[in-house]
Amino acid sequence: MTSGWAGQVLRVNLTRGEITKEPLRMDWARAYIGGRGLGTKYLYEEIDPRCDPLGPSNKVIFATGPLTGTYAPTGGRYMVLCKSPLTDAIACSNSGGYWGPELKFAGYDMVILEGQSPRPVYIWIHNDHVEIRDASHVWGKTTAETEDILRAETDPQARVAGIGPAGENMCRVACVINDKSRAAGRSGVGAAMGAKRVKAIVVRGTGAVRVADPVRFSQVVMDSLQIVAQSPVTSAALRGLGTASTVGFTNAVGILPTRNFQQGQFEGANAISGQAIAQSVLVRNKGCYSCPIGCARVTEIKGPSKWQGKGEGPEYETIFGVGSDCGVGDLNAILYANYLCNLYAVDTISAGATIATAMELAEKGYIPEEDLAELPFELKFGNADAVIGCLELMAYRRGKFGNLLAEGGYRLAEYYGHPELFMGVKKQEFAAYDPRGAKGMGLGYATSNRGACHLRGYSMSVEWFAPPDQRLDPFSIEGKAAVQKMLQDAAASVDSSGVCTFVTFALTPDKICALYNAATGETLTLEDWALTGERIWNIERLFNIGAGLGRKDDTLPPRMLNEPLTGGAVPGQVVELEPMLEEYYRLRGWDEEGRPTQETLARLGLA
Amino acid sequence: MKLIVSHPEKCVACHLCEGACSLRHEGAFVPAKTRIWVLDLVDEQVYGAFTCFHCPDAPCLTNCPTYAISRDPETGRVYVREEKCIGCKMCLVACPFGVMGYHLDKHVAQNCDLCEGDPQCVKICIYGALEYADKEPLPWATRMERAESGILV
Numbered sequence: 001m002t003s004g005w006a007g008q009v010l011r012v013n014l015t016r017g018e019i020t021k022e023p024l025r026m027d028w029a030r031a032y033i034g035g036r037g038l039g040t041k042y043l044y045e046e047i048d049p050r051c052d053p054l055g056p057s058n059k060v061i062f063a064t065g066p067l068t069g070t071y072a073p074t075g076g077r078y079m080v081l082c083k084s085p086l087t088d089a090i091a092c093s094n095s096g097g098y099w100g101p102e103l104k105f106a107g108y109d110m111v112i113l114e115g116q117s118p119r120p121v122y123i124w125i126h127n128d129h130v131e132i133r134d135a136s137h138v139w140g141k142t143t144a145e146t147e148d149i150l151r152a153e154t155d156p157q158a159r160v161a162g163i164g165p166a167g168e169n170m171c172r173v174a175c176v177i178n179d180k181s182r183a184a185g186r187s188g189v190g191a192a193m194g195a196k197r198v199k200a201i202v203v204r205g206t207g208a209v210r211v212a213d214p215v216r217f218s219q220v221v222m223d224s225l226q227i228v229a230q231s232p233v234t235s236a237a238l239r240g241l242g243t244a245s246t247v248g249f250t251n252a253v254g255i256l257p258t259r260n261f262q263q264g265q266f267e268g269a270n271a272i273s274g275q276a277i278a279q280s281v282l283v284r285n286k287g288c289y290s291c292p293i294g295c296a297r298v299t300e301i302k303g304p305s306k307w308q309g310k311g312e313g314p315e316y317e318t319i320f321g322v323g324s325d326c327g328v329g330d331l332n333a334i335l336y337a338n339y340l341c342n343l344y345a346v347d348t349i350s351a352g353a354t355i356a357t358a359m360e361l362a363e364k365g366y367i368p369e370e371d372l373a374e375l376p377f378e379l380k381f382g383n384a385d386a387v388i389g390c391l392e393l394m395a396y397r398r399g400k401f402g403n404l405l406a407e408g409g410y411r412l413a414e415y416y417g418h419p420e421l422f423m424g425v426k427k428q429e430f431a432a433y434d435p436r437g438a439k440g441m442g443l444g445y446a447t448s449n450r451g452a453c454h455l456r457g458y459s460m461s462v463e464w465f466a467p468p469d470q471r472l473d474p475f476s477i478e479g480k481a482a483v484q485k486m487l488q489d490a491a492a493s494v495d496s497s498g499v500c501t502f503v504t505f506a507l508t509p510d511k512i513c514a515l516y517n518a519a520t521g522e523t524l525t526l527e528d529w530a531l532t533g534e535r536i537w538n539i540e541r542l543f544n545i546g547a548g549l550g551r552k553d554d555t556l557p558p559r560m561l562n563e564p565l566t567g568g569a570v571p572g573q574v575v576e577l578e579p580m581l582e583e584y585y586r587l588r589g590w591d592e593e594g595r596p597t598q599e600t601l602a603r604l605g606l607a
Numbered sequence: 608m609k610l611i612v613s614h615p616e617k618c619v620a621c622h623l624c625e626g627a628c629s630l631r632h633e634g635a636f637v638p639a640k641t642r643i644w645v646l647d648l649v650d651e652q653v654y655g656a657f658t659c660f661h662c663p664d665a666p667c668l669t670n671c672p673t674y675a676i677s678r679d680p681e682t683g684r685v686y687v688r689e690e691k692c693i694g695c696k697m698c699l700v701a702c703p704f705g706v707m708g709y710h711l712d713k714h715v716a717q718n719c720d721l722c723e724g725d726p727q728c729v730k731i732c733i734y735g736a737l738e739y740a741d742k743e744p745l746p747w748a749t750r751m752e753r754a755e756s757g758i759l760v
Contacts, residue, residue: 101622105636180650206637206640208633209635214635222731229733284652285619290622290623291623294621
């Protein structure tokens with residue numbers, strides 16, 4: 001019997017309606033940990049990276065890590081992997097909630113969806129019992145309606161991960177939502193699931209997740225919990241105010257992206273900050289499975305407002321996406337937009353940023369009058385009705401403009417002849433840090449394997465949030481390549497293990513590695529752990545190279561490279577990307593085109 | 608007597624207590640076999656952990672047809688003697704608070720055993736939502752009233 005890993009993979013061929021269970025490739029598990037790393041290895045071995053991401057040759061993998069389902073702090077994550085319909089690169093979106101652990105308790109490390117179902121279906125997993133069931137009655141329904149209906153017809157304690165109307169309509173910024181409001185958000189993984197006509201995976205598991213050395217495991221957990229409790233980031237900031245605690249800071253220093261990154265400060269920031277949420281709409285905070293941080297905001301729109309509702313959110317990135325980036329400073333509108341994103345299952349970052357791009361295109365006069373005339377709202381910055389209206393158009397691909405919005409910001413801007421107004425990398429929209437005021441983030445965005453992403457190498461932690469004496473000058477490019485490489489590799493291991501990246505604000509890699517060893521019985525040193533992260537990063541890169549991506553795609557929009565940011569603490573700054581990128585390739589052991597050299601591949605066991 | 612007191616208003620529904628409970632009693636993480644349960648009612652925005660109150664006038668005890676449920680005269684703890692339990696679930700029906708459990712493999716009733724005075728669920732609850740304290744349980748009528756109105760404990 002395996003420890004940590006469940007040791008079993010569930011494979012569902014939707015074309016043939018076949019369900020098979022197979023042993024987990026333990027040699028791959030040891031080399032790639034689980035979740036993100038292991039899922040990527042399976043994809044790399046099983047699909048042609050040049051395949052159509054919305055075609056039957058793509059596969060969608062739901063993967064947990066060896067710590068998922070244990071009481072390791074934040075040990076409740078799962079990831080959705082596929083070739084991305086948004087970026088054509090590797091996609092790996094990470095979510096919390098309760099679904100991932102439930103899959104482990106049912107006895108599986110991963111579910112691999114392959115082929116394409118002729119009709120809408122959902123997968124019902126109850127321990128050993130697995131069925132492909134008709135989903136025509138929930139096709140078209142929101143995520144919340146779907147979860148209620150599917151729980152009622154399976155098991156009231158089942159957990160549901162699935163798509164909303166956006167995924168069904170293959171909107172390229174569609175996500176997967178589990179437990180009604182946790183999102184595997186980025187890179188359009190919901191569209192890939194929708195293309196397979198799988199509405200949801202419903203799981204009930206009553207089995208056990210074992211660890212190799214329970215005594216050692218519980219010792220490390222108890223030590224780690226103390227550290228989490230004492231860390232100002234994981235306790236005061238994230239638990240007290242959620243990720244929205246960041247709004248005040250990034251706005252003050254001038255890197256809160258505003259109006260499609262035209263400014264770095266938003267005049268309405270105070271009304272949409274973590275403090276504002278705590279004072280007005282917060283009901284309570286919430287944690288995902290095994291989470292000692294509890295950053296999620298359970299909220300309700302109260303008092304007179306044209307928008308009503310309750311749910312979870314907003315996160316910092318959502319406040320940027322549908323808020324400051326669109327010039328919207330009405331907190332209730334942001335909450336309502338957030339709830340809608342969860343119901344339609346679209347990524348709040350990419351959806352919001354796509355609308356922001358549309359607003360700039362419209363304001364600059366690049367969208368013909370006849371296209372705007374069909375819209376029941378005025379498409380301009382600051383108009384919350386436009387944001388909310390666009391979300392619906394996008395999710396349902398309504399009309400010509402809805403169809404364009406559903407393609408994401410890059411394809412929208414390109415269609416109207418101004419791709420330079422798309423703010424992102426590899427066709428995926430930026431997250432909520434203007435890289436002109438945190439240049440390591442610029443390099444991180446440019447080199448992230450899944451397109452622009454703040455979580456792949458969160459150098460904000462050393463560029464701004466570290467104590468002043470330990471801080472790396474955010475405006476300098478010096479040392480940023482080394483920091484990004486280190487953070488990217490570390491995050492790859494952490495993601496793969498099944499804990500949340502937020503726990504690393506308190507716990508150092510040795511703690512996570514110790515948890516992994518105690519859970520699995522492996523004996524990785526800290527060097528092995530870092531090397532495993534590097535191996536994962538490089539296999540993602542190999543996938544992308546196979547998909548036709550390369551140095552040309554490791555870049556930033558001209559606005560970041562040439563237009564100095566105004567206001568805040570960062571006037572006059574642009575990202576000097578090229579020298580950072582050259583140093584980064586050298587440190588990674590990649591050639592000038594950004595391809596791992598033979599030596600690098602050999603060193604990482606990838607040759 | 609010392610009891611596990613739940614403070615649902617502090618609970619974030621992380622289920623860490625279930626993990627700690629099952630590791631102690633089952634040697635693995637298996638929430639289906641815990642003796643403490645976490646409610647995570649997302650729509651209602653209600654969370655909280657609940658476990659056995661070791662009621663002074665315990666209906667599980669008085670309703671057990673095989674006298675498998677007893678009270679420890681020293682600690683006041685209500686416990687199930689597995690060898691006498693026939694798995695009829697009368698106690699599960701009798702418990703007004705739904706905190707008598709049933710072991711899926713052993714087919715016997717099981718309730719919180721307070722981990723011999725060192726409850727693991729309390730130890731792991733970083734949120735202070737569980738407390739091990741010498742508190743009299745609230746009067747029966749009050750608990751019933753609260754249970755019916757959706758307030759936990």
